[in-house]
Amino acid sequence: MAEQIETLLKTGRIIEPTSQTKAQAHIQDYEKAYARSIEDPEQFWDGIAKELDWFSPWEKVLEWNYPWAKWFVGGTCNITYNCLDRHVQSWRKNKVAVIWVGEEGQERIFTYAELYRQVNKCANALKGLGLKQGDRVTIYLPKIPEQIVAMLACARIGLIHSVVYSGFSAPALESRIKDCGSRLVITADVGYDRGKSLNLKQVVDEAVARCPSVEHTIVVRREQPGVPLAQPKELDWETWVEGCSPVCEAEPLDAETPLYFLYTSGTTGKPKGVVHVHGGYMVGTYITSKYVFDLKDDDIYFCVADPGWVTGHSYIVYGPLLNGATILTAEGKPNYPTPGRWWELIARYSVSIFYTTPTAIRLLMKYGEEWPAKSDLSSLRILGSVGEPINPEAWEWFHRVAGGDKPIMDTWWQTETGMILVTPLPSVPLKPGSATRPFLGIEADVVDKEGNSVGTGGGFAVIKKPWPSMMRTIYKDPERYTTYWNTIPGCYTAGDVCHKDEDGYFWFMGRADDVVKVAGNRIGTAEVESALVSHDAVVEAAVIGKPHATAGEMIKAFVILKEGQTETSDMIKHLQAHVLQELGKIAVPKEIDIVTSLPKTRSGKIMRRVLKAKELGQDPGDISTLEE
Ligand code: WT7
Secondary structure: OHHHHHHHHHHOOOEOOOHHHHHHOOOOOHHHHHHHHHHOHHHHHHHHHOOOOOOEOOOEEEEEEOOEEEEEEOOEEOHHHHHHHHHHOOHHHHOEEEEEEOOOOOEEEEEHHHHHHHHHHHHHHHHHOOOOOOOEEEEEOOOOHHHHHHHHHHHHOOOEEEEOOOOEOHHHHHHHHHHHOOOEEEEEOEEEEOOEEEEHHHHHHHHHOOOOOOOEEEEEOOOOOOOOOOOOOEEEHHHHHOOOOOOOOOOOEEOOOEEEEEEEOOOOOOOEEEEEEHHHHHHHHHHHHHHHOOOOOOOEEEEOOOOOOHHHHHHHHHHHHHOOOEEEEEOOOOOOOOOOHHHHHHHHHOOOEEEEOHHHHHHHHHHOOHHHHOOOOOOOOEEEEEOOOOOHHHHHHHHHHOOOOOOEEEEEOOOOOOOOOEOOOOOOOEOOOOOEOEOOOOOEEEEOOOOOEOOOEEEEEEEOOOOOOOOOEEOOOHHHHHHHHHOOOOOEEEEEEEEEOOOOOEEEEEEOOOEEEEOOEEEEHHHHHHHHHOOOOEEEEEEEEEEEOOOEEEEEEEEEEOOOOOOOHHHHHHHHHHHHHHOEHHHOOOEEEEOOOOOEEOOOOEOHHHHHHHHOOOOOOOOOOEOO
8 A cells, every 4th residue: 555655655646526516516616615614613513503402502613621521501402403404394394315226126204294203202112211311221132224214213302322333243242231221222134245144132132141230122023923022121122112102302401411432442452432422423423424424405325334433333334324315225235246236236226335345345346337338437426435544446436336427535534533524525636545635623643742733744644633533432441532632742643654745635544543544444463362361272362454456454463372282283273253242243353373472671561563575575663672
């Protein structure tokens, strides 16, 4: 990647927006709009917030007590009021809000009025269980509409949702339920993956058996005959919401009321519960959805993410609904039943905005251009990419197969940032492989360790001022939150290495810390290491990320076995199966080497950097602190 960037910086291919793209864009002159927004960011955000409905106005836009922020201080709102009521009270009442498609092409369609009724019924059912504002609810569902309904229903009455991706295993789910002490878990009997059903209920049973805080489990039953339920603790979703009133007023909440926790990986073995709140998050996701994707009322917006990750929270559920958009969401993988799956969906629903990931693009590239060529993709007008750097080759392929004149929004952001921070807008000239420029109101930069701007060149990506949808804290771990603002003085450190070119364009190059991005999913090397070490045969483990053609990065582990344990060919498989069981499929090391020693500093810290350099055949750099 770094080499490719060097070459690109030299060749400098620039793609200007077409006159049509520019003419219809919400923001036609980025430079002017950006300069104005940054003159007085608080005034900028104040104006954006006023585009939404509030129950009572704020007294102050921002209260900044470094590194603690409060936005729209004193204001009251409810994000679901702006996602639902606002539209139901307008001509959008019967507009389609969500189109859901199953693996076999099944379809479920919800208008705004229908979504509103379903959410209200679910909110009333939640109240019926005695849940109160501030209580936590864990949502462990496959990508089905109930996932969206459950999230919004929680938010509507001030419950905090914690959505856990349904690919996580029982111990991973258990630790996420325990950390936030959920009173309720919402799940389904099964999820589907390439025609196979995954038994989610069994995973939940195993996790919940060790979580005393959980009073009830709600089960969406998709298969016949319905999976048996242990009542009264386990309830069937249909029966649970049936008979509940379709009216439930959105609770007026202080702008700083927590909306959700979302667990993400960092440099320690313990995932962090990132906290987002109603007011600021609502403002940030609303305006980025509108400006980055140029959302209009006649768009069909297709985002391939799973709401189990932040992209789904911000850009399937909240951002698009805040804009009254029509959202297409599809369960399953891009290459099932055929590699034409997504292209066919684009043609079938006349998708105009398509937001996907570099990994998926690289996967589809392998099947060849004949697949996209089979479908009519002329409805597309804006493309998007997220999760990891998009290599210029994948960028060019995506651009070409989608028609050759549709701009790609390479959006850079994080679970912690809540919203897109560095990104093109449709009117911005593009450079393949660059996330281009900061979003309006965002002061991003590339700095050295001391926080000095590098001007042009490489360094660490930072954000210099607070923004409305920033995380407010890490649940039960405020110190870990402050680390983000203390690592480099005076700014928020993202943990990414980045290059800024002479046009002020950002080229993100990967993580600076012990986080690996496998197929865009964030995995802490420490989590995989502790999963490996929890196996009886293992004394020590070190995990690194290694470049991979499709997934971007893959996990490679080095393990030291206990004395008396022999390295059989089965051992590697056992260890992989163990990580699968402890964490889930996405965290399983693709390669495991059994070794007899690991490079360490004199203080005993494993030097993953040295392992990685050796693995890639590179110079390990300064190894003077190395013990062995
Ligand atoms: C990390 C955040 C953002 C939602 C999904 C991932 C990497 C994200 C880009 C991009 C280069 C990117 C960064 C970041 N990343 N988008 N467009 N170009 N890198 O959220 O799991 O919190 O991961 O993903 O390394 O720090 P996340």
